Amino acid sequence: MKTKRNKRNKRNKRNKRNKRAKRNKRKRIIGGITALQLAKKLRLSQSTISRAFTDAASIHPETRTRVMKAANSLGYQPNIIARSLITRRTNIVAVVMANLTDPFHPQVLEQLAQRIQSSGRQLLLFLVPPGQHIDDVLPALLQYRVDAILIASATVSSRMAASCAAQGSPVVLFNRYVPGARVPAVCCDNVAGGRMVATHLWGTGHVRPAFVAAEADVTTNRDRAQGFFRRLDELGVSLHAHEIGGEFSHAAGYEAACRLVQRRQPPDSIFFASDVMAIGGIDAIRAANLRVPEDISVIGYDDIPVAGWASYGLTTVRQPISQMVDTAVAALGLDAPKIKRPPNRIHFMEGALVERKTVMRRSRDLRADRPVHLYHRT
Amino acid sequence: MKTKRNKRNKRNKRNKRNKRAKRNKRKRIIGGITALQLAKKLRLSQSTISRAFTDAASIHPETRTRVMKAANSLGYQPNIIARSLITRRTNIVAVVMANLTDPFHPQVLEQLAQRIQSSGRQLLLFLVPPGQHIDDVLPALLQYRVDAILIASATVSSRMAASCAAQGSPVVLFNRYVPGARVPAVCCDNVAGGRMVATHLWGTGHVRPAFVAAEADVTTNRDRAQGFFRRLDELGVSLHAHEIGGEFSHAAGYEAACRLVQRRQPPDSIFFASDVMAIGGIDAIRAANLRVPEDISVIGYDDIPVAGWASYGLTTVRQPISQMVDTAVAALGLDAPKIKRPPNRIHFMEGALVERKTVMRRSRDLRADRPVHLYHRT
DNA sequence: GCACGGTTTGCATGCGTATGCAATGACGGC
DNA sequence: GCCGTCATTGCATACGCATGCAAACCGTGC
Numbered sequence: 013m014k015t016k017r018n019k020r021n022k023r024n025k026r027n028k029r030n031k032r033a034k035r036n037k038r039k040r041i042i043g044g045i046t047a048l049q050l051a052k053k054l055r056l057s058q059s060t061i062s063r064a065f066t067d068a069a070s071i072h073p074e075t076r077t078r079v080m081k082a083a084n085s086l087g088y089q090p091n092i093i094a095r096s097l098i099t100r101r102t103n104i105v106a107v108v109m110a111n112l113t114d115p116f117h118p119q120v121l122e123q124l125a126q127r128i129q130s131s132g133r134q135l136l137l138f139l140v141p142p143g144q145h146i147d148d149v150l151p152a153l154l155q156y157r158v159d160a161i162l163i164a165s166a167t168v169s170s171r172m173a174a175s176c177a178a179q180g181s182p183v184v185l186f187n188r189y190v191p192g193a194r195v196p197a198v199c200c201d202n203v204a205g206g207r208m209v210a211t212h213l214w215g216t217g218h219v220r221p222a223f224v225a226a227e228a229d230v231t232t233n234r235d236r237a238q239g240f241f242r243r244l245d246e247l248g249v250s251l252h253a254h255e256i257g258g259e260f261s262h263a264a265g266y267e268a269a270c271r272l273v274q275r276r277q278p279p280d281s282i283f284f285a286s287d288v289m290a291i292g293g294i295d296a297i298r299a300a301n302l303r304v305p306e307d308i309s310v311i312g313y314d315d316i317p318v319a320g321w322a323s324y325g326l327t328t329v330r331q332p333i334s335q336m337v338d339t340a341v342a343a344l345g346l347d348a349p350k351i352k353r354p355p356n357r358i359h360f361m362e363g364a365l366v367e368r369k370t371v372m373r374r375s376r377d378l379r380a381d382r383p384v385h386l387y388h389r390t
Numbered sequence: 391m392k393t394k395r396n397k398r399n400k401r402n403k404r405n406k407r408n409k410r411a412k413r414n415k416r417k418r419i420i421g422g423i424t425a426l427q428l429a430k431k432l433r434l435s436q437s438t439i440s441r442a443f444t445d446a447a448s449i450h451p452e453t454r455t456r457v458m459k460a461a462n463s464l465g466y467q468p469n470i471i472a473r474s475l476i477t478r479r480t481n482i483v484a485v486v487m488a489n490l491t492d493p494f495h496p497q498v499l500e501q502l503a504q505r506i507q508s509s510g511r512q513l514l515l516f517l518v519p520p521g522q523h524i525d526d527v528l529p530a531l532l533q534y535r536v537d538a539i540l541i542a543s544a545t546v547s548s549r550m551a552a553s554c555a556a557q558g559s560p561v562v563l564f565n566r567y568v569p570g571a572r573v574p575a576v577c578c579d580n581v582a583g584g585r586m587v588a589t590h591l592w593g594t595g596h597v598r599p600a601f602v603a604a605e606a607d608v609t610t611n612r613d614r615a616q617g618f619f620r621r622l623d624e625l626g627v628s629l630h631a632h633e634i635g636g637e638f639s640h641a642a643g644y645e646a647a648c649r650l651v652q653r654r655q656p657p658d659s660i661f662f663a664s665d666v667m668a669i670g671g672i673d674a675i676r677a678a679n680l681r682v683p684e685d686i687s688v689i690g691y692d693d694i695p696v697a698g699w700a701s702y703g704l705t706t707v708r709q710p711i712s713q714m715v716d717t718a719v720a721a722l723g724l725d726a727p728k729i730k731r732p733p734n735r736i737h738f739m740e741g742a743l744v745e746r747k748t749v750m751r752r753s754r755d756l757r758a759d760r761p762v763h764l765y766h767r768t
Numbered sequence: 769g770c771a772c773g774g775t776t777t778g779c780a781t782g783c784g785t786a787t788g789c790a791a792t793g794a795c796g797g798c
Numbered sequence: 799g800c801c802g803t804c805a806t807t808g809c810a811t812a813c814g815c816a817t818g819c820a821a822a823c824c825g826t827g828c
Contacts, residue, residue: 044557046784057808062786069787072806087553092533093480094784096471097813104514112500113695118490125517134534136482137515139503155470156512175465179422262699295700317491321640322673323701424814435778440816447816450776472814475783 050088054079065090096157100180105344106136106158108146110166114260114288115316116331120164120186123337131346133159140166147172154179160344162186165232170195184343186336189231194356198340201360202232202313205329206239208365209283209311210247212327217374218309220252222279224268224289226260233260233285236313240283252279257289265292273300273308280308280374287312287319287328294324294370305372315366325369332361428466432457443468474535478558483722484514484536486524488544492638492666493694494709498542498564501715509724511537518544525550532557538722540564543610548573562721564714567609572734576718579738580610580691583707584617586743587661587689588625590705595752596687598630600657602646602667604638611638611663614691618661630657635667643670651678651686658686658752665690665697665706672702672748683750693744703747710739 047061054061056079063069064079083089096102105128112118121137128135138153140146147169153161154176161176164186168176170193173183182196189197213221223240226233244251253272257264265284272279273296284290290312294304304310312319315330339359425439432439434457441447442457460466474480483506490496499515506513516531518524525547531539532554539554542564546554548571551561560574567575591599601618604611622629631650635642643662650657651674662668668690672682682688690697693708717737 048784058785059787059808060806062784063807066786070806075806089529089533091475091535091784093471093474093535094813095786097469097475097784097815098786100813102471107515112490112496115493115496118493118496118499121496121515122490122517125515126519129517129519134531135515137485137499137503137513139500139507141504141507151467153512155467157469157471262695266700291699291701299700317640318696321669322644322677323669426814436815437778437817438776440814441777444816448776453776469814472783473816475785475814476816478783 045086045088047088047090050079050082050086053086054082061088062090100157101159102157103133104136104156104158105133105346106138106153106156106161106181108138108140108150108153108161108163108166110140110146111142112139114165114286115318116287116314117165119316119333120337123334124162124164124341127337127341131341133346150176154181157181160184160346162340162344163188167231168195182345184340186340187232187331189358191231196343196356197358198336198343199231199358199360200331200336200363202235202363203239203242204360205313205363206236206241206283207243208239208329208363209236209313210240210243210249212365212367212371213281213283213309213311214244214247214249216309216371218281219249219374220277220280221249222253222255222272222282223251224255224257224265224272224282224284224293226257226264226285226289228256236283236285252277257285260286260288262288262292262295265289266296267292269293269296270300273297273302278302278308281310281371282308283311285313287314287316287326290326290328290370291318291324294326305370309372309374310370313363319366320368327368327371328366329363330366331363336361422465422467425466425468428457428460428464431464432460439466440468478535479537480535481511482514482534482536483511483719483724484516484531484534484539484559486516486518486528486531486539486541486544488518488524489520490517492543492664493696494665494692495543497694497711498715501712502540502542502719505715505719509719511724528554532559535559538562538724540718540722541566545609546573560723562718564718565610565709567736569609574721574734575736576714576721577609577736577738578709578714578741580613580741581617581620582738583691583741584614584619584661585621586617586707586741587614587691588618588621588627590743590745590749591659591661591687591689592622592625592627594687594749596659597627597752598655598658599627600631600633600650600660601629602633602635602643602650602660602662602671604635604642604663604667606634614661614663630655635663638664638666640666640670640673643667644674645670647671647674648678651675651680656680656686659688659749660686661689661691663691665692665694665704668704668706668748669696669702672704683748687750687752688748691741697744698746705746705749706744707741708744709741714739 048058051058051061060071060075061079063071064076107124109117125135136156136158140149146166150172158181161181161183163183165188167185167188167190168183170190173195176183185195185197187199189199221244223237225237241251255268255271257268265288269282272282282293284293290310294310297304297308302308312326312328315328318324319326319328339361426436429436429439438449438453439457441449442454485502487495503513514534514536518527524544528550536559539559539561541561543566545563545566545568546561548568551573554561563573563575565577567577599622601615603615619629633646633649635646643666647660650660660671662671668688672688675682675686680686690704690706693706696702697704697706717739
């Protein structure tokens with residue numbers, strides 16, 4: 013027994029010597045200096061260095077400035093990795109998106125970045141690889157112990173969301189929600205938006221409105237459609253046509269519009285599920301030698317920058333992006349004193365109709381069965 | 391002496407007891423289990439668990455599958471933070487951008503994300519806050535000990551780049567370079583691109599070409615201009631006008647084009663420093679009741695998605711984004727065996743002219759002093 | 769049976785910081 | 799002068815994992 017311990021002790025000592033020698037040899041090969049090295053130069057303890065960099069710590073102001081000055085001149089910075097290991101907070105927020113193809117997404121991302129960075133955190137961007145489901149790739153993210161996960165324009169199963177939260181990373185959805193599930197979300201009030209569009213088309217005298225959908229089962233799409241349909245119904249206008257584009261893209265909008273325009277009786281107005289689709293639609297209508305808005309009025313959703321450019325001048329519903337982003341970041345509960353997270357609310361924010369040049373005021377007596385314009389195929 | 395040591399020992403023992411008690415109380419409050427806990431359940435050592443998750447480690451295949459199975463069922467994942475502390479690699483690549491306003495940027499970002507993620511790393515997105523210089527905010531990034539930094543469409547001082555590299559994070563510029571400095575960069579060959587444009591305009595019979603610049607001192611802008619000017623010179627065509635837009639934006643392009651169009655003698659063709667500007671230009675030309683390309687031909691640079699949309703159909707120079715991204719990620723040298731980083735090269739990649747509908751073939755005998763079209767102010 | 773090489777596992781230790789607790793110092797009131 | 803109080807600092811320790819080294823195990827050839 014005793015012999016064994018002795019042996020072990022001897023070995024330990026030898027090890028220590030070796031380690032120390034090795035460390036000395038390779039010190040300052042790479043990276044900044046450590047708190048301990050800085051402490052030695054200042055004849056202080058490592059704890060004091062740490063306290064100098066911790067806001068709430070008890071430390072003499074003079075000592076702190078002394079440390080800070082030395083840190084600056086020696087290029088010392090606390091190692092965030094080591095810090096995270098103890099505090100269990102990385103100060104990183106993950107943002108998950110499917111892609112950046114739709115101009116709406118970069119707008120959101122940009123605001124998110126600003127908002128997150130100005131709170132002293134960093135943004136880890138995760139794009140879901142095409143063909144993969146988000147539930148399958150989230151675990152890879154969780155390894156990074158991010159403080160929160162914001163999923164924009166995509167959904168997760170509520171089981172997955174729960175498992176994320178269990179690991180310490182609350183999840184918030186943006187621009188999507190899981191109906192009836194307990195995943196907090198921030199979303200434009202798309203139902204109200206759809207209603208606005210219906211009201212506007214009715215108010216401008218349209219009698220043959222059409223809707224071009226994107227992905228049928230996505231809340232964004234579905235709510236806009238429902239609001240639109242319901243309101244039309246209330247106003248006694250019947251939906252003239254309903255096309256499924258398949259995705260939120262220029263091409264999908266273009267093709268759907270082509271189909272609408274080729275009908276014997278084209279609609280007098282089209283509400284597209286998004287701006288990019290609407291712009292595709294405008295291009296298609298023009299390609300068919302029809303005019304927007306004289307022959308067909310067009311309305312989109314989002315108010316992306318292109319919508320405001322002169323060649324389109326798209327009338328659309330603007331999403332209150334910065335308000336939504338603020339709400340979403342708040343919903344992450346990062347600064348909350350971790351006492352009881354607020355209930356898993358779904359926030360709906362009001363959009364606003366932006367009138368530009370793609371909706372024409374028509375006289376109400378326009379007969380439904382008279383073609384608006386002779387249709388030429390080019 | 392002896393008494394002192396005894397005292398200390400006693401204290402230590404007490405401390406240990408306390409700590410252990412505390413740990414037991416709070417175990418499993420949050421986060422997944424640790425390697426040690428998993429090890430105990432499997433009656434293995436923590437090292438073995440670690441080895442199961444390390445590819446190159448020496449471990450019995452059966453043991454590894456046993457560990458993996460248990461890890462799956464118990465939800466164990468190695469803590470990347472702790473791992474990074476030892477390996478000194480975070481597997482995070484930082485991407486720095488000024489903004490996402492220009493549609494070119496999201497395109498780049500998307501490809502970067504895919505490329506970085508598929509190499510098993512994560513992307514930390516950093517947007518330079520408006521009004522701040524990148525040199526001043528980089529230190530905040532460096533704290534995160536990212537494996538590499540890719541700066542897109544922005545520049546750093548070469549002093550800063552060196553200091554990053556010294557801290558262990560190599561820097562690569564994308565779509566910008568510091569002439570004569572030792573900062574590696576990947577860039578479209580903008581000089582060649584500018585030359586292509588000149589050749590094309592000359593080949594299609596234009597005699598009064600104009601250039602609309604963005605920010606005069608940015609390499610992207612300057613190289614395109616220089617290539618354009620030199621080649622025009624070689625071809626014996628004299629530059630008709632040179633406007634400074636001030637920034638790469640729709641508005642800047644619009645206003646510059648307005649000024650050009652209001653001249654007594656407008657140009658017969660305009661080369662804009664970027665696609666967004668060119669589109670602004672088209673909108674301006676049309677707003678002035680002139681036609682593109684009949685009255686004025688327009689060429690852009692980048693080939694952003696909007697350029698291909700029917701209402702613009704912009705002829706432009708396409709940047710080989712995925713090739714550039716591949717090169718850039720390779721230049722980060724992430725998988726290099728850390729032996730001598732390759733020389734700080736600047737890679738120039740060839741763009742390609744994409745002909746669409748904004749350049750008109752004119753007859754060469756167009757007299758330079760005859761106005762192309764009567765100019766109406768609306 | 770034993771020595772030997774190879775494979776697999778365990779043992780210590782350290783990465784760089786935060787933090788509870790004890791120690792020290794400064795100061796005021798009695 | 800002594801005690802209590804408060805401010806400041808140092809001492810240990812732990813966070814969760816990777817890794818060098820030694821130990822244990824296993825098979826092979828003699």
